[in-house]
Amino acid sequence: MLLVTGITGHTGKYFLKELMNNNYQGPIRCIVRNSSNTSLLDESGLNIEKVVGDLSDNAFIEKAMSGVETVMHIYNIHHSPVIVQAAISNQVKRAILVHTTGIYSNFKDASQGYKKVEKRVLELTQNNDCQTSITILRPTMIYGDMCDSNMSKFIKMVDKFRVIPVINKGENLLQPVNARDLGKAFFSVLISPIETAGKAYDLSGDQPIKMIDVFNKISRELNKRTFYISVPLNIGVFISKFIKTFTLGKINYIEKIQRMGENRSYRHDEATIDFGYKPISFEEGIRREVEEYLGESKIK
Template sequence: MLLVTGITGHTGRYFLQELINHKYEGPIRCIVRETSDTTLLDNSGLIIEKVIGDLDDRNFIDRVMDGVETVMHIYNIYHSPTIVQAAIEKEVKRVILVHTTGIYSEFKYASEGYKKIENKIKELKNDPNYSTNITILRPSMIYGDLCDRNMSRFIKMVDKLKVMPVISGGKSLIQPVNARDLGKAFYTVLMSPKETNGKAYDLSGERPIRMIDAFKIISKELNKKTVFISVPLSLGVLMARVLKTLTLGKIDYIERVQRMGEDRNYSHDNATNDFSYNPMTFEKGIQIEVQEYLGKYKN
């Protein structure tokens, strides 16, 4: 039995599509919300058991672990320690956790929580009863559809603004990863236990790219003539703090602005070496997303 969390989410849907494409034969138990769109699940042709529940409920997690051999935990890194604890107690053979390269951020409040989670998992692995193999996958900035929280916002900004401010000239490096590539990677890792058990992988895009170059590619795909002006990081952070104050904390972009000033490029060589991870170029991936945007808002 394969247990999956987050299968109806952004990257989860692409993992499901890989299961469908490869005609996965085993039973799959999927944790979903009452409000989840399960159309793709229902029409998948796979052996699917849908379970409605709350991952904050430890008793629920214990129940859904019964009979499970492998867990693919895609939804929310903050539930990982509980998932692992339950898996160990239920003698689940294998757990694959989807975490984040945010753990490497130079900003303490951006990475500290993620580090605590992974340290907690290391502690659990020291349990004398531990027999569960754990693999950690850390995607970088995820994009690919208008439902992503990264490039979709930049596409809208470039489309709406003739003059666009860019933090520190957009010199910082990013390495966005397309959700389609993550779906393929999740499936490949699932089917490659010998090569990936007990390891951690950074899953980034094909190559690093400067933020300003990413914006220029988006502008070109939108057929826009955007003027980009450099804004000092300190001014950007000040504006974010003012916005947070004016909205009584409801809009808090401080961390996002600060992270736009740091390089976020990560090697995926280990993933390539161990399971032939080969992500698409940013140019190809952003073209797909821009075309979706144009189809939705311009037709």
């Protein structure tokens, strides 16, 4: 039995498509919410059991873990310790955890919570009674379609505004990863239990790219002319803190602004060696996303 969390989410749906494309034969138990759109699950043709529940409910997680051999935890890194604890107590063989390269951030606020999660996971698995093998996957900035919370916002900005502020001239490096590549990576890890046991992998895009070049490529795809205003990092953080205070915490871009001041490019050599990871170029990925955006704009 394969247990999956977050399968109706942005990257989860691409993992589901890989299961479908590869005609996965085993039983799959998917944790969903009452509000989840499960139409793709229902139409998948796979042996899927849907269970409705809350990952914050320990008793529910324990029950959902019964009879499970492998866990693919895609939804929310902060639930990983509970998932791992339940996996261990139910003698689950493998737990594949989708975390984030945000753990490497030099900014305490941006990485401390992620580090605590992985430390707790390590503590749980160091117990002598633990029979669960752990694999951690750390994607970089995720994009791929208009459901993402990263490039979709940049595309809309470039389309609507001729002048765009960038932090420190936009010189920081990114390595965005397409959600389709993540779906393929998740499936590859699933079918490579020996090669990936006990390891952690960074899952990045094809090549590093400067933030300013990200905007320029989007501008070209949209056939727009864009001008940029460089904003020093400390001023950007000050403004984001003011906005957070003014909106009573409803709008909080502090972490995102902080991370715009540091390089976020990470090699994925180990993933390529162990399970053949080969992401598409950013040019190809952003072209597809802009085309989707323009298609939706025409419909509206």
